[in-house]
Amino acid sequence: MQITKFAIERRVTIVMAVLAILLLGVVSYSRLPVDLLPNMSFPMAAVLVDYSGAAPEEVEAIVTRPIEGALGAVSGIKEIQSTSSTGRAVIILQFDWKVNMDMAAIDVREKLDLVKRFLPSGVGNPTFLKFDPSMLPLLQLGLASDRMDLFALRNLAEDVVAQRLERIPGIASVSISGGVEQEYRVDLNQKKLEQYGISLSQVSNALRSASVNLPGGKLAEGTDEYLIRTLGKVTGLDDLKRLVVGIETKTQVIMPQNSGLTGGMGLPAGVNVGAIPNIPSGMSSSHTAGALPQTKITTRPVYLEEVAQVELATKEQNSASRLNGKPNVSISLQK
Structure with a gap:
């Protein structure tokens, strides 16, 4: 009875209290966090x-x-x-x-x-x-086309679609699967490597160094200052073929026109000709004319295409994606 009497006598107070409760409810509802995939701990x-x-x-x-x-x-x-x-x-x-x-x-x-x-x-x-449910894709898309091949679709997904999706607030990562990727394939010729004296580690180091651009410091000239870079990154198949993997060294002996040390009777100097049949004993050859031979050393770079078959091939695929029975490129969005 006391509550009823108070409500009748204090009508304005009751109305204000109800309005305050409704207002708090509306504010709380608007600020209530909503998540499509809330953090849950599945057992x-x-x-x-x-x-x-x-x-x-x-x-x-x-x-x-x-x-x-x-x-x-x-x-x-x-x-x-x-x-x-x-x-x-x-x-x-x-x-x-x-x-x-x-x-x-x-x-x-x-x-x-x-x-x-x-x-x-x-x-x-x-x-x-x-x-962890957050590891599941938030959204999965499929790219398919009747005009573009799987290689072009893969490039479109990596260079355009994925980069735009990564800018969306709340997207942690974008992963791509399916399609066709290309890679440089190098098949070494063991006989050629042995011929030029090149080891596998030399080829491996050359390929590794050809995949990076290195800073070269600064060059100051008067009031101007220039940044220097060492460009070593391969940009195409031709660059990879012309990659230097070793040095070939050749030694050539050049004989002059009046070459050799000759003596009497056209024999080398110092030879005892008495031991030769039909030659009187006591005779020996002596130096008469001649010139020393010259040694010429030449070097040249050995390119990768000389010791290996280099080609642009299709990369082996570890996964495949299909949309309505057709091969496609799949894009998964992680929250």
């Missing part, structure tokens, strides 16, 4: 273990079962699922919703550190991954 995680060259049965017996036994002692685990394939074991862990995933991750890593001591030496280190 799921995965453990990946590689065992190269092992059959699925060996992976299950040697890797999967010991790890499952160790992880079974982790508190809060609701279910454990595992898949053993050639060279890899995947264990999926499902926790209760009330479990703190950060603390559970610490517990799982401790158990993995204990069990990996008993695994064979060929087994890789276990990798623990928590499920």
Whole structure:
């Protein structure tokens, strides 16, 4: 009764209180954060273990079962699922919703550190991954065309579309898959390398140095100052073919017209001609005329195209994307 009496007698106060509550509600609603993919901690995680060259049965017996036994002692685990394939074991862990995933991750890593001591030496280190919904693409686009090939579509996606999408506020990264990429392919000729005395490390160092431009400092001339750069980056197939990978050195012996040391009877000086049949004993040759031979050393650069086949080829694709059954270029946006 007191509340009713107060409301009747203080009508203005009640109206003002209601209006204040409504105003606070409107302001709070307008400032309420809305997120398409809010930060959530899903109670799921995965453990990946590689065992190269092992059959699925060996992976299950040697890797999967010991790890499952160790992880079974982790508190809060609701279910454990595992898949053993050639060279890899995947264990999926499902926790209760009330479990703190950060603390559970610490517990799982401790158990993995204990069990990996008993695994064979060929087994890789276990990798623990928590499920993060923010890793999923916010949006995925597909580029397809009847006029442009997959190489042109890939260039369009990288040079135009991806750069514009990265400027959108809230977009963390843009990844591209599918299409066709080109690369420079160098097939070395081992016989040519041996012929010119060039090692594989020389070719590797030359290719590595041909992919960068280096600063060369400053040059001051009076009141002017110039920046110097060393341009070494390959800009095309012809530049790569003319890349210097070594130096060829040739030694040439030049014999003058009156060459050689000759003596009597046209024999080299100092030869005892008495030992030669039909020549009287006691006779010997002596120096009469001649000139020393000259050695000429020439060098020239050896280009990459002389020791290898260099071409612009299609890069091997690790992934493929299709849109309505047609090959396309896929663009994924990460938040």
